[in-house]
Amino acid sequence: MTTQGEFVIRWTPIRDNLGEYFPICFITEGLSGSSVYQSEMRCVVVEVGRRKVKAKVVCDETKMTVEVEKSSVTGIHEDHLRLNDPSNSACDLQRFSNNTHIIGVIPLNACGTQIEEDDDNLIFKNEITTFDNPNDIITRHHQVEIQFYCQYAKRGNVSLGFTAHRDSITVVEKGFGTFTYQFEFYQTSQFTNMVDPRDYPLDVVVKQMLYMDIEAVSTVNNTELFVESCRAAPYDNPNYHPTYPIIENGCIVDETVQIFSPRHQRHFQFGMEAFKFIGMHDQVYISCSVILCEAGNPNTRCAQGCVNSTSPQPAGHHHRKREAAMQTAKHHISQGPLRLRRSSESSVTNMNMGLMVGCIVAAVAMLCGVMLYKDKTSGVKYQPLTTFET
Known part of the structure; x- marks a missing residue:
């Protein structure tokens, strides 16, 4: 008996x-009168690919x-x-988009375009990203990202020197002598295994717990x-915008x-979940403002702890503290970079990823455009605050 279907x-x-x-394996069954017929098992292999x-x-x-x-992209507007x-009005994607296409015209020196280079090319990168709140600057969630870049051939060779791990800083102050601040990342909350400086930049994924220790090394007791x-x-610039506040005025x-x-x-030891800045910023530096105080003195900034920025301060308070050498000036120390692996590089791989390349040849160089699309669940939070004060 032969049938088709x-x-x-x-x-x-x-x-x-x-x-x-x-x-995926299956069989078929057929019924003819009181007889039941069953086919041999058939199997097909399905590969999950990129859209x-x-x-x-x-x-x-x-x-x-x-x-x-x-x-070709679900659910974007x-x-x-x-x-x-997005702060530059010239970078508004609604200017050139129409009913059928999202269109962006992006200057090479605006709209947050990032420049990289290798031995032979200059590479200009940008990214189209979805948002819920236009003021958000970081996310611990995944969202739609459409990455693209143009590659320009260059003449000659350029070599760049780069040292990832940030060294400790040494300070000399009256009343405290010479002391050093050290800022390091650790493997766990036990703070027993410090991350090797040779491992920087550190590869992390969004929401991974990070453990940090800041230490003041001083010969002055108490x-x-x-x-x-x-x-x-x-x-690695605390005055760069945008910055994201982790601790402010001693408050979390x-x-x-x-x-x-x-x-x-x-020592000051703390941990937090890793995040990435929205956009093409795939690395993060942590910079802290630190003070060394006379222990147990109730008139120092250390003794105050978390202070609301609106709380009134006694007149001449800081002047008296500095005269009595009860605390040092503020000093900045940083560490990084943390390099945020994108979801296609981590365990949270992404199904809907497309790669498209278009190249044109100009009189002065070869120009190539590349696009990478990632479909992620949208969800962003956190508001932008001011940058470090100098």
Whole structure:
């Protein structure tokens, strides 16, 4: 007995299935009168691949133009998309978009465009990102990201020197002599295994717990360390904008921060969940403002602890403290970078990732545009605050 028919197997994979193979086996049964017929088992192998985004990138000497077909990306609208730096009105994606395409015309020196280089090329990168609140600057959640860049051939060779790990800083102050601040990352909350300086930059994933220890090394007895503020920035510059506050005025700002009891009063040990800055900033530096005080003195900034910025301070308070050499001036110490692995590099792989390349040849160089699309669940929080004060 021979019959023919069509059967449809429906199955929805998840993000973690990207690149994996799944065998699906089945049999068919037929009924003829009182007899039941069964076929041999058949198997098919399904590969979970990447969904292509229909888009193109055109590069010229001063700008990048990117066009994304709306129909190829689910659930995006130009009024909820932005480039790395949305503050410039010239970078508004609604200016050129239409009913069928998201269109961005991005100057090479604006809209948060990042520049990198290798031995042969200059690479200008930017990214289209979804947002819920236009004022958000960081996220611990995944969102839609459409990355693109233009690559320009260059003449000659350029070599860059880069030292990742930040060394300790040594300070000399009247009444405290010579002392040193050290800022290090640790493997666990036990603070027994320090991360090797040769391992920097540190590769971490979003929401991974980070453990940090700041230590004041001093020959002066009866001193204590106070961390007044800590901020995160995509560069090792506390005045760079945007920065994200972790601790402010001695008060915890980030909701994931955990303070640990140190083994000595000249240590400050804390932990927090890793995050990334929204946009193409894939690295994070942590910079803290620290003070060394006379231990047990109730008139020092260390003794005050968390102080609300609106709380009144006694007149001449800081002047008297400095005269009596009860505390040092504020000093800044930083460590990093932390390099945030994207979801395609980590265990949270992404199914909907497309890569598209378009190249044109100009008279002066070869220009290449590349686009990478990531579909993630949207969800951002945190508000921007001011940068470090000098």
